Amino acid sequence: MIYPDELLAWYATEQRDLPWRRPGVSAWQILVSEFMLQQTPVARVEPIWLEWIARWPTPSATAAASAADVLRAWGKLGYPRRAKRLHECATVIALEHSDAVPKDVDTLLSLPGVGTYTARAVACFAYRQRVPVVDTNVRRVVARAVHGRADAASPTARDLDDVAALLPGDSSAPQFSVALMELGATVCTARAPRCGSCPLRHCAWRSQGFPASSCPPRRTQRYAGTDRQVRGRLLDVLRGNSFPVNRVELDVAWTTDTAQRDRALDSLLVDGLVEQTADGRFALCGEGDDAGPQGPRRSRADNTEGDDAGPHGPRRSSHSPGERR
DNA sequence: GTCCCGGCTT
DNA sequence: AAGCCAGGAC
Numbered sequence: 189m190i191y192p193d194e195l196l197a198w199y200a201t202e203q204r205d206l207p208w209r210r211p212g213v214s215a216w217q218i219l220v221s222e223f224m225l226q227q228t229p230v231a232r233v234e235p236i237w238l239e240w241i242a243r244w245p246t247p248s249a250t251a252a253a254s255a256a257d258v259l260r261a262w263g264k265l266g267y268p269r270r271a272k273r274l275h276e277c278a279t280v281i282a283l284e285h286s287d288a289v290p291k292d293v294d295t296l297l298s299l300p301g302v303g304t305y306t307a308r309a310v311a312c313f314a315y316r317q318r319v320p321v322v323d324t325n326v327r328r329v330v331a332r333a334v335h336g337r338a339d340a341a342s343p344t345a346r347d348l349d350d351v352a353a354l355l356p357g358d359s360s361a362p363q364f365s366v367a368l369m370e371l372g373a374t375v376c377t378a379r380a381p382r383c384g385s386c387p388l389r390h391c392a393w394r395s396q397g398f399p400a401s402s403c404p405p406r407r408t409q410r411y412a413g414t415d416r417q418v419r420g421r422l423l424d425v426l427r428g429n430s431f432p433v434n435r436v437e438l439d440v441a442w443t444t445d446t447a448q449r450d451r452a453l454d455s456l457l458v459d460g461l462v463e464q465t466a467d468g469r470f471a472l473c474g475e476g477d478d479a480g481p482q483g484p485r486r487s488r489a490d491n492t493e494g495d496d497a498g499p500h501g502p503r504r505s506s507h508s509p510g511e512r513r
Numbered sequence: 514g515t516c517c518c519g520g521c522t523t
Numbered sequence: 524a525a526g527c528c529a530g531g532a533c
Binding site: 514522523 | 524525526527528530531532533
């Protein structure tokens, strides 16, 4: 059992001052923070989020930006498909929801890039609804304090029910949820929990003498040398160029394994993060399009700024990925 | 289940 | 060198 009073009292004094928790932050801005925080630590998100919401404070403002500029602003946060989905999400909200982030969990779930966690996080933190918000931190805290296990099993629908049963019945449910996440992030951490600083009077894991994990150790998720790193290198080249670049400029970004490089480039084309111009060069998807993916494209006659290399209808790559491993 | 990112901590 | 992130789509 986790008693709301002790958790809320702890949170009142120990919470981190995170900008998306401050008063006056809009539902859209909270949604942006949740996209960025998917699998990405708070410290890396904070500066990007601050720049982002100052530049594009609303869904329609985000939708009006080009996909390429969105990818540039995303920088090296990682998982750039999130940036594309956020841009798509902004477009859907602007066009189909009158520029207002939906409040209903099921409607939120229908948005691009919004899954079980993010939908409920927005419903709870932006709209103060009493819905269970379950991320990796919450699952770990519940596994320990409630079930006496060192760490959580794979995510299931049961997790939502577990947390729903813990939520206080009154309007403090959102604070309880954010406090649970905060506890997992700063005290009940995965590797070196600081149990001496834990505000919970009762913890099943502690009561049972901190039994070791029964789960097999997770396979290490490497980064160096993976396709993900190669994709990052290629995108880094394109982020630094306002104009389409020649193939050779991408080739020099990764020379240790040319087949892997080709596979990474192909996957970026498939993901819609990169596009090929009619003359065979490469650019960030939506480069030069400042009206969003659904918006009207500028006609050639209107484009007199001289910074556009020409029409670039998206071209699908034709070579096969060449699976291996 | 697999893939997707990157910087930081330990 | 490896673990660790406020997950989602397939």
